[in-house]
Amino acid sequence: MGARAASGYQGGVSRLQPLARVLAYRDCLSVLAARAIKVRYRRSVLGVAWSLLYPLTAMIVLTAVFSRVFTELRFYPLYAIVGFLAWGFFSLSCVQAMDALIGGASVMRKVYVPAAVFPLAAVAANFVNLLLSIALLPLIAWLIGAPPVVHFGWLFVGLVLLATFTAGLSLGLAAANLFFQDVRYFFDAGLLIWFYATPIVYPAEVIPKQYAALVWLNPLHWLVAVLRAALYEGAAPSTTAVTAATVAALASLAFGWSVFSRLEKRFYLYL
Amino acid sequence: MADSSTPMIAVGDMSAQLRHERRPSRSLREWFVQTATRRRERAVLFDVLDGIDFEVNAGELLGVVGPNGAGKTTLLRVLAGIVPPRTGSVRISGRIAPLIDLGAGFDPELTGEENLSLYGSILGMTRSEVKQRREEVFEFSGLDGARDIAVKSYSSGMIARLGFAIATTVRPDVLLIDEVIAVGDEAFRARCFERISKLRSEGTAVVLVTHDLPLVDRWADRALRLERGRQVAFADARSVTCAYREESLA
Numbered sequence: 001m002g003a004r005a006a007s008g009y010q011g012g013v014s015r016l017q018p019l020a021r022v023l024a025y026r027d028c029l030s031v032l033a034a035r036a037i038k039v040r041y042r043r044s045v046l047g048v049a050w051s052l053l054y055p056l057t058a059m060i061v062l063t064a065v066f067s068r069v070f071t072e073l074r075f076y077p078l079y080a081i082v083g084f085l086a087w088g089f090f091s092l093s094c095v096q097a098m099d100a101l102i103g104g105a106s107v108m109r110k111v112y113v114p115a116a117v118f119p120l121a122a123v124a125a126n127f128v129n130l131l132l133s134i135a136l137l138p139l140i141a142w143l144i145g146a147p148p149v150v151h152f153g154w155l156f157v158g159l160v161l162l163a164t165f166t167a168g169l170s171l172g173l174a175a176a177n178l179f180f181q182d183v184r185y186f187f188d189a190g191l192l193i194w195f196y197a198t199p200i201v202y203p204a205e206v207i208p209k210q211y212a213a214l215v216w217l218n219p220l221h222w223l224v225a226v227l228r229a230a231l232y233e234g235a236a237p238s239t240t241a242v243t244a245a246t247v248a249a250l251a252s253l254a255f256g257w258s259v260f261s262r263l264e265k266r267f268y269l270y271l
Numbered sequence: 272m273a274d275s276s277t278p279m280i281a282v283g284d285m286s287a288q289l290r291h292e293r294r295p296s297r298s299l300r301e302w303f304v305q306t307a308t309r310r311r312e313r314a315v316l317f318d319v320l321d322g323i324d325f326e327v328n329a330g331e332l333l334g335v336v337g338p339n340g341a342g343k344t345t346l347l348r349v350l351a352g353i354v355p356p357r358t359g360s361v362r363i364s365g366r367i368a369p370l371i372d373l374g375a376g377f378d379p380e381l382t383g384e385e386n387l388s389l390y391g392s393i394l395g396m397t398r399s400e401v402k403q404r405r406e407e408v409f410e411f412s413g414l415d416g417a418r419d420i421a422v423k424s425y426s427s428g429m430i431a432r433l434g435f436a437i438a439t440t441v442r443p444d445v446l447l448i449d450e451v452i453a454v455g456d457e458a459f460r461a462r463c464f465e466r467i468s469k470l471r472s473e474g475t476a477v478v479l480v481t482h483d484l485p486l487v488d489r490w491a492d493r494a495l496r497l498e499r500g501r502q503v504a505f506a507d508a509r510s511v512t513c514a515y516r517e518e519s520l521a
Contacts, residue, residue: 007356007358007359007360008355008356008360008361009349009352009355009356009360009361009363010360010361010362010363011350011352011361011362011363011364011367011445012351012352012363012366012367012395013352013395014352024395025392025395027392027396027397027398028392028393028395031388031389031392031398032389032392035378035381035385035389038381038385039378039380039381106375107375107376107393108353109348109353109371109375110348110351110353110369110371110372110375110376111351111353111369111371111375111376111393111394112351112352112353112367112369113393179297180297180298180299180302181297181298182298182299182300183299186299265355268289268353268354268355269289269290269314269316270290270297271353
């Protein structure tokens with residue numbers, strides 16, 4: 001045996017860098033995402049129409065509760081629903097990514113699969129859902145008599161940034177949750193605070209001056225701002241919003257990926 | 272096909288560790304408390320495998336025998352790249368098909384055909400590879416009539432047949448089998464070994480973990496015997512199983 005010198009494991013995709021391993025399993029990622037979508041809709045008569053029901057319900061509730069409070073906003077339901085969809089994608093992705101990695105453990109015990117495929121598939125499935133919901137926005141705009149304004153260029157940018165931010169945080173959370181299984185519960189509680197601290201159902205202007213820094217430091221505020229510019233105002237977002245959203249997205253991905261790839265080496269002990 | 276002079280699997284003085292599950296829950300809360308009180312408990316690792324040293328050539332079948340808890344399944348998991356070796360080296364050439372549990376990765380809610388896509392992709396096949404081999408998989412497994420039925424209503428034998436058919440449909444260079452063939456009926460077992468023989472004639476190296484010593488006598492070239500994570504013997508199959516039989520009876 002000549003190659004005794006080389007220690008460790010060599011075989012399968014071990015020669016590939018972590019990112020290249022995920023790319024090599026991209027078909028697996030899309031099959032897992034498709035399954036997540038399929039299983040969600042399989043048992044319902046309405047099928048994909050469920051994705052319509054959620055934003056519609058949210059819109060009706062929000063409108064009933066808040067539209068008389070924030071009268072300075074034109075077409076309040078549309079304002080709220082854009083933020084709500086972005087938030088829903090973000091929060092559901094993170095939570096389901098944590099569950100997906102735990103659920104993937106039974107597979108990873110027996111077959112080598114790059115672990116990142118499981119949380120990323122959860123994010124991808126929710127992203128498809130988000131796209132479906134956004135496609136229905138013109139209908140909602142029509143219902144409330146708002147002019148359909150969509151800026152496709154900024155919509156694309158906003159979606160890419162939101163997905164990047166969400167993917168990064170989802171990876172970090174999913175890895176942490178495999179080691180400490182109460183991360184999910186802490187995150188759930190944090191989400192509730194985060195939701196109300198973000199201008200989603202209310203305009204940013206209602207935040208008192210002394211708390212303005214909180215909004216300023218909230219990455220989701222900027223990510224939502226870019227999407228809102230594209231889908232609610234039909235205009236270009238402010239440079240500040242684009243810059244802040246881009247920084248947040250890249251920082252999240254860099255942080256999430258480095259946490260994940262560092263912790264991944266010890267996953268086998270906890271599967 | 273690989274050069275016959277280089278083994279498909281080469282394991283050199285390998286050891287591997289796993290963790291003792293001290294308590295079922297691991298929580299952030301506990302971690303904070305322990306860090307604050309400076310009583311961090313470190314994970315307790317133990318050697319599951321130590322001093323493992325063997326090789327498997329192209330077309331060869333290695334039988335792995337030993338009592339429960341000897342580390343046989345962990346060995347397969349090391350070979351599959353799931354558990355990293357702590358020391359020593361493991362070199363695997365080419366495509367690995369791990370049959371550590373048939374149907375690991377099946378979703379009971381999905382149909383047989385959907386599970387083909389799912390399990391195939393988990394094994395690292397591309398979409399087009401799965402598509403090309405769809406008919407062959409259902410023909411081999413004899414489940415053509417059940418392809419549109421949810422897998423939750425399959426019997427364990429049917430699941431094993433589908434799993435085996437999928438995992439071996441793209442010719443693997445290294446096939447890792449953990450006792451799974453035992454689930455199927457006699458006819459299916461015969462077909463499995465027929466296929467394994469065919470794969471071996473094309474150069475696939477096979478590692479078969481089993482308690483069935485006559486099976487090892489009949490099919491294996493060499494055998495590896497493990498006891499409590501240590502390698503007791505690595506030699507031609509018959510001599511290993513004979514010694515194992517004698518010592519087990521004594």
